[in-house]
Amino acid sequence: MPQITVDYSERLADGFDRPAFARDLHTAVVEIAAAKPPACKTRFRHTEDVVVGPDTDGHALVHVHIGLLPGRTDDTKARLTETVLELLRRYVKAEQGVTLHASAEIRDLDASYRKFEE
Template identity: 75%
Template sequence: MPQITVDYSAQLKHGFDHDWPAFARDLHTTVVEIAAAKLPACKTRFRPTEDVFIGHDEEAEYALVHIHIALLPGRTEETKARLTEAVLELVRKHVRAVGDLTLHASAEVRDLDASYRKFESE
């Protein structure tokens, strides 16, 4: 915990200022500062997707970034909203839409289900 997933349009692969680790570090720091998570517990995976469709305009070129953050329950709705806004600011800072792409960015913070379990092997 937290479990973070960054889904993004494949054409943005080089749009994260060419520095995925810096984006992940800033993201983890933000989650720690706002949601009181533990830094060693922050886990982020980046998932490119080839097919993204937005609206009905097949001529327009769009790119998508959506960040899912799943936390153990206990944060207030205000804390989750602050975290969501801060994450979107990080996207503004780190992500550059290349060419004529219009970037659609979104974020969501939710509670992990009560069934969530984990282990670490040594």
């Protein structure tokens, strides 16, 4: 915990500083949501096809999912979500003429969540 997944349009690959984003995101999760630094795990998944409304061109998407163990207040989750959006503004640069659609969601991990490390 936390489990962080970042889905992003393939066309953002060159304009998205993923290592720096993850580093600063982990710092924010520790400061805002009281996570432990070694527990922060982020995976990035690029998507090839993006359609926004009727358009198949001119758009790029990035969405950050953060799963936390239950117990954080709605205010804490909202503060973390706003911080994620600020970090996306800093670390994602869409090419000229491309509209960037950025979003984030903080959710509680299900009670069935388990993990192990070896």
